[in-house]
Amino acid sequence: xxxxxxxxxxVILVVSLILFGIMVxxxxxxxxxxxxxxxxxxxxxxxxxxxxxxxxxxxxxxQFTGQGKLSLLEMGQxxxxxxxxxxxxxxxxxxxxxxxxxxxxEEIRSFMHEFxxxxxxxxxYLSLDLVGDRDLYLASAADEIHLNQDSALMVNGLVxxxxxxxxxxxxLKVRPDVLQFxxxxxxxxxxxxxxxxxxxxxxxxxxxxxxxxxKQALSRERGIEPQQLDRLMRNGILSSSSALTxxxxxxLGYEDEIRHRLKAExxxxxPEYRSISASDYLKAVxxxxxxxxxxxxxxxxxxxxIMTGRSDETWELAMGGDTIVSRLRxxxxxxxxxxxxxxxxxxxxxxxxxxxxxxEIRLMEEAGKPVVVSMGGVAGSGGYxxxxxxxxxxxxxxxxxxxxxxxxxxxxxxxxxDRWLGITVDRVxxxxxxxxxxxxxxxxxxxxxxxxxxxxxxxxxxxxxxAEGRHLAVEELERQAGGRIFTGSxxxxxxxxxxxxxxxxxxxxxxxxxxxxxxxxxxLVLYPKSKSLWQSLLEEDWAQVSRPxxxxxxxxxxxxxxxxxxAPWLIVPELKIH
Numbered sequence: 001x002x003x004x005x006x007x008x009x010x011v012i013l014v015v016s017l018i019l020f021g022i023m024v025x026x027x028x029x030x031x032x033x034x035x036x037x038x039x040x041x042x043x044x045x046x047x048x049x050x051x052x053x054x055x056x057x058x059x060x061x062x063q064f065t066g067q068g069k070l071s072l073l074e075m076g077q078x079x080x081x082x083x084x085x086x087x088x089x090x091x092x093x094x095x096x097x098x099x100x101x102x103x104x105x106e107e108i109r110s111f112m113h114e115f116x117x118x119x120x121x122x123x124x125y126l127s128l129d130l131v132g133d134r135d136l137y138l139a140s141a142a143d144e145i146h147l148n149q150d151s152a153l154m155v156n157g158l159v160x161x162x163x164x165x166x167x168x169x170x171x172l173k174v175r176p177d178v179l180q181f182x183x184x185x186x187x188x189x190x191x192x193x194x195x196x197x198x199x200x201x202x203x204x205x206x207x208x209x210x211x212x213x214x215k216q217a218l219s220r221e222r223g224i225e226p227q228q229l230d231r232l233m234r235n236g237i238l239s240s241s242s243a244l245t246x247x248x249x250x251x252l253g254y255e256d257e258i259r260h261r262l263k264a265e266x267x268x269x270x271p272e273y274r275s276i277s278a279s280d281y282l283k284a285v286x287x288x289x290x291x292x293x294x295x296x297x298x299x300x301x302x303x304x305x306i307m308t309g310r311s312d313e314t315w316e317l318a319m320g321g322d323t324i325v326s327r328l329r330x331x332x333x334x335x336x337x338x339x340x341x342x343x344x345x346x347x348x349x350x351x352x353x354x355x356x357x358x359x360e361i362r363l364m365e366e367a368g369k370p371v372v373v374s375m376g377g378v379a380g381s382g383g384y385x386x387x388x389x390x391x392x393x394x395x396x397x398x399x400x401x402x403x404x405x406x407x408x409x410x411x412x413x414x415x416x417x418d419r420w421l422g423i424t425v426d427r428v429x430x431x432x433x434x435x436x437x438x439x440x441x442x443x444x445x446x447x448x449x450x451x452x453x454x455x456x457x458x459x460x461x462x463x464x465x466x467a468e469g470r471h472l473a474v475e476e477l478e479r480q481a482g483g484r485i486f487t488g489s490x491x492x493x494x495x496x497x498x499x500x501x502x503x504x505x506x507x508x509x510x511x512x513x514x515x516x517x518x519x520x521x522x523x524l525v526l527y528p529k530s531k532s533l534w535q536s537l538l539e540e541d542w543a544q545v546s547r548p549x550x551x552x553x554x555x556x557x558x559x560x561x562x563x564x565x566x567a568p569w570l571i572v573p574e575l576k577i578h
Contacts, residue, residue, distance in 0.1 A: 035287065036276070036280045036281070036283045036284040036287070037284075038085070038087045038088070038276055038281065038284050039087065039274045039276075040086075040087050040274075041087070041089045041266050041267065041274055042087055042088055042089065042274045042275060042276045043088075043089060043090050043091070043092050043262050043273065043274065043275045043276075044078070044079075044082045044088050044090070044091045044092070044275075044276060044278060044281055045092045045093075045094070045275050045276065045277050045278065046070075046075070046078070046079075046091060046092070046093045046094070046277075046278040047093075047094045047096065047277075047278070048093065048094070048095050048096065048098070048108065048138065049094075049095065049096025049097055049098060049099075050069075050096065050097070050098070050099050050100075051099045051100060052069075052071070052072055052098075052100040052104045052108075053069070053071045053072070053303075054071060054072050054073065054104075054301060054303055054343050054345050054376045055071050055072075055073050055299070055301040055303070055343060055526070056071045056073060056074055056526070056530060057071075057316055057530070058316070058526070058528050058529065058530045070278055070279060070282065072104060072107050072108065072376075072502075072503070073299075073343075073503060074282055075108060075111055075278070076107075076111050076502075076503060076504065077282065077285065078278050078281055078282050078285065079091070079111040079112065079114065079115045080111070080114065080115075081281075081285045082115065082120075082281065083114060083115045083117070083118035083120065084118065088120070088276075088281075089120065089262075089265075089266070090120050090121045090122070090123065090262065091112075091115055091120065091121070091122045091123070092123050092125070092258065092259075092262070092275070093112075093122060093123065093124045093125070093139075093142060094125050094127050094255075095124060095125065095126050095127060095128070095135055095138060095139055096127050096128065097128055097132075097135070098132075098134050098135055098138065100134075100377070101376070101377025101378065101398070101399075101400075102134065102137075102210055102377070102396075102398035102577065103375070103376060103377045103378075103395070103396035103397075103398045103399040103400075103488065104376065104377050104396075105134055105137055105138045105398075106396040106397060106398055106502070107376075107396060107502040107503070108138060108141075109137070109138060109141040109217075110501070110502055110504070112141040112142065113141060114504075116141075116143065121143045121144070122141070122142040122143050122144075123142060123143065123144050123146065123258055123262070124138075124139040124141075124142035124144065124145045124146065125146045125147075125255055125258060126139055126145065126146070126147050126148075126151065126249070127148075127255075128151060129150075129151055129152070130151070130152050130153075130154050130237075131147070131151060131152070131153045131154065132154050132578065133154070133155060133156070133157070133158065133214060133578075134578070136153060136155065136218070136248065137214055137217060137218075139249075140217055140218055140221045140222055141217075141221065144250045144251060145248070145249040145250050145251070146249065146250070146251045146252070146253060146255075146257075146258055147240050147243065147244075147249045147251070147252055148240065148252070148253075148254065149240050149241075149252045149253070150240070151240050152237055152238060152239055152240060152243075153237070153238040153240075153242075153243045153248060153249075154236065154237050154238075155229075155232050155233055155235075155236070155237075155238060155248065156233055156236040156237070157211055157233045158207045158210060158211045158214075158577060158578070159207070159577070159578060160203045160206070160207055160575060160576065160577050161576045161578075162187050162189065162195060162199075162203075162573065162574065162575065162576075163189065163574065164187070164188070164189050164190075164192060164193050164194065165189055165190050166188075166189075166190060166191055166192055166193050167193060169190055172415075172416050172420070173415025173416050173418070173419050173420070174411050174412065174413055174415060174416050175411070175412040175415065175442050176190040176191060176409065176410070176411050176412075177408075177409070177410040177411070177412070177442055177443045177448070178190050178191055178407065178408070178409050178410075179407070179408040179448065179451055179452055179455060180405065180406075180407045180408075180483065181405050181406045181407070181455050181456065181458075181459040181483065182405055182459070182481075182482040182483050183196070183198045183482055183483065184198050184199060184202055184403075184405065184482045184483035184484040184485075185403070185405035185406070185407050185482070185483025185573075186199075186407055186483070186573055187199040187573055189573065189574075190409070190411075199573075202484055202485065203575075205490070206400070206485065206486070206487055206490075206577075207577065209397075209398075209487045209489060209490055210398050210487060210577070213397055213398065213489070215229050215230075218248070222247050222248055223247060224246065224247050224248070228246070232246060232248075240252050259273045259275075260273075292523075293521055293522060293523040295338060295511075295514070295516050295520065295521075295522040295523065296336050296337050296338060296522065296523045296525050297337060297338055297339045297340065297341055297507075297510060297514075297522050297523070297524060297525070298331040298334070298337045298339070298340045298341065298524075298525050298527050299340075299341045299343065299524045299525065299526050299527065300324075300327055300328070300331065300340060300341075300342050300343070300526075300527045301343045301345075302319055302324060302342060302343065302344040302345070302346055302357070302383070302386055303316070303319060303343070303344075303345050303346065303376075304316070304317055304318040304319050304345075304346060305318045305319075305346065305347060305348070305349040305571070306318070306319055306321060306346055306348055306349030306350050306353045306354050306357070306382045306383070306386070306570075307319070307320050307321065307349055307350055307353055308320065308321055308322075308350045308352055308353045309321070309322055309353075310322050310323045311323035311324070318349075319346070319353075320353065321350060321352065321353025321354070321356040321357055322353075322356070324356075324357050324360075324386075325356050325357060325359075325360045327527050327528060328340075328357070328360040328361065328363075328364060329360065330527065331364070331369070331527055332360075332363060332364050332367050332369060336525075337369070337525060338369065338514050339369050339370045339371065339372070339510050339513065339514050340364060340369060340370070340371045340372070340510075341372055341374060341503070341506055341507055341510055341524065342361070342371055342372070342373045342374070342387070342390060343373075343374050343376060343503065344373055344374070344375050344376065344379045344383055344386060344387050345375070345376030345377050345378060345379065345383070346378065346379060346380075346382065346383035346386070347378050347380055347381065347382075347383060347571055347572040348380055348381030348382025348383045348384070348385065348403070348569070348570040348571040348572055349381075349382050349569060349570065349571055350382065350567065350569070350570070351382070351406065351458055351567070351568045351569065351570050353382070354382035354385040354386050354570050355385070355461075357385075357386040358385055358386055358388070358389045358465065359389075361386065361389040361390055362389045365389065365390070365391060370391040370392075370510060370513040370514060371389070371390040371391055372390060372391060372392045372393075372394065372506045372507075372509050372510040372513065373387040373390040373392070373393045373394065373506070374394050374395075374502060374503050374505075374506035375387065375393065375394065375395035375396070375399045375401055375488065375497070376396075376399065377399065377400065378399065378400040378401070378572060379395065379399060379400075379401045380400055380401055380402055380403035380485055380571075380572035381403040381404070381405065381406075381569075381570040381571050381572050382569075382570035382571060383401075383572070384401055384402060384403065384404065384466075384496075385462060385465075385466075385570055388465060388466045388469035388470065389465070389469050390469070391513055392498045392499070392506070392509045392510075392513065393496075393497040393498050393499075394497065394498065394499045394500070394501050394502070394505050394506040394509060395488030395491060395492070395497045395500065395501075396488050396500065396501070396502055397487060397488050397489040397500050398487050398488060398489075399487065399488035399491075400485055400486075400487065400572065400575065401485065401486055401487075401488060401491045401496065401497065402480065402484055402485045402486045402491055402496055403483055403484065403485045403570075403572045404462055404463060404466055404477075404480070404481035404482070404483065404484075405459060405462075405481065405482060405483030405484075405570075406455050406458045406459050406462065406568050406569070406570055407483075407568070407569050407571065408451055408455055408566065408567070408568050408569070409566065409569065410437065410443065410566040411439065412439070412440060412441060412442040413439045413440055414440040414441070417440065425440045433447060433450075437566045454568065455568050458568050458570075459481075462481075462570070463477055463478055463481050466481070466496075470495055470496060472495060480494045480496060485572060485575075488500055507522070507524075510522075
């Protein structure tokens with residue numbers, strides 16, 4: 001009986017090993033990209049819609065959830081390579097509803113302009129029921145704009161909306177303590193029912209700058225007089241036929257008609273529509289054998305709200321100060337890397353987290369490795385803080401930047417607990433201010449003075465470091481501070497940034513700082529390096545998501561504590577521009 005049991009165990013073990021081997025083989029085949037062949041006279045097909053990420057995801061889970069969607073960096077790589085590739089004849093761009101920032105759209109437009117400079121055409125198809133200003137702004141960079149006859153265009157100008165919660169706070173019996181430095185830092189979302197005059201004026205200037213740039217682009221690229229654009233904006237919504245008559249689009253029809261035209265333009269005895277998706281073409285570009293380049297620069301993303309502690313490296317939704325500092329140190333100690341291209345797209349967040357990253361940027365500079373920042377959709381408050389220690393700063397014309405200021409928020413929930421939940425709180429304290437940060441007390445006048453003194457120190461430090469980084473007198477920098485936000489073009493006029501442009505512009509500036517000739521290429525080394533699912537499994541990354549004794553509940557509690565614990569925040573107020 002014992003020997004029979006051993007045999008059964010042996011069979012089970014062998015079968016298990018075989019199944020494991022099959023699973024591993026299938027996993028390798030699944031994660032290994034198949035070879036891609038690019039045919040002659042291929043049309044490159046690019047789909048753009050929804051949110052646009054700045055850099056490719058590095059974690060396998062983020063890669064999986066974003067499959068098929070290219071980052072802005074990858075779009076630039078694809079269009080630059082396609083412009084020089086004789087096998088690519090043209091670009092066919094499908095545009096779906098965009099949720100990207102205006103700066104993100106400007107980045108893609110710059111790639112499209114670079115592609116058109118090669119002499120190849122771009123055909124855009126607006127796959128929307130109602131085309132908005134931002135969608136049209138992107139499409140206007142194409143040679144031809146196609147629209148379904150049942151679609152409409154909403155050319156109605158820009159609006160900025162801010163939500164206010166004072167009435168909700170009152171109904172819930174929540175008493176907010178909000179202290180701001182200074183007048184432009186907050187619209188008073190928790191204490192007012194509308195914008196402060198300073199905030200309204202600031203937003204009007206911001207919108208005017210972006211809208212003026214939109215009108216200039218449409219006038220220049222679609223050949224429409226500014227006065228006519230003003231009339232169209234007063235009308236608001238245009239039918240497809242009216243949009244065609246006005247010249248905002250060039251054709252009405254269907255996608256198959258575009259393909260038929262491109263097929264007819266191909267050479268050969270039997271015309272054929274050959275196409276390749278942008279994601280497949282990127283694989284082909286990456287598989288090309290390239291000689292090792294002597295100049296290597298690091299590319300690091302500072303994406304999302306800034307928190308204290310470590311980042312959530314699984315979903316990549318925020319950046320932890322400690323995680324970014326660790327990555328910066330690795331780059332500083334990597335002798336093969338000569339400098340850093342730091343992509344920042346952040347509304348800010350933790351003052352301490354921001355200051356830690358700023359310090360490491362300065363140490364990078366002191367080590368002789370220049371840092372150039374490329375700003376994305378927003379780089380305000382803490383997002384500007386982590387950038388201002390760099391050698392050079394680049395932003396798109398519509399990047400929301402600045403907001404040099406600080407805000408403190410604390411909420412007294414005792415009324416909510418008592419009235420709605422039937423909870424009362426009693427306390428024993430051994431010092432007068434022991435309950436200063438309690439969620440069931442409000443700050444008294446003396447405590448407010450103490451918090452304001454703390455915030456004043458943070459604000460003055462922010463201004464002084466910004467003045468040092470921008471080589472301005474403190475008094476001159478202070479005039480651009482006060483919590484004000486600007487577009488990238490406005491920030492350039494005020495010397496808060498060095499140049500207007502995107503990743504390409506930032507890379508060229510970095511090459512200048514490294515004294516690398518313009519005609520020579522540099523190799524971008526992404527930090528942290530992207531991993532396949534197979535690599536992640538081999539290196540047991542999933543096991544590192546939680547440490548011994550750390551449960552999902554404890555992780556959630558930690559994140560909640562980081563967000564809700566009263567602290568000074570370097571953060572841009574929520575802003576919706578559409």
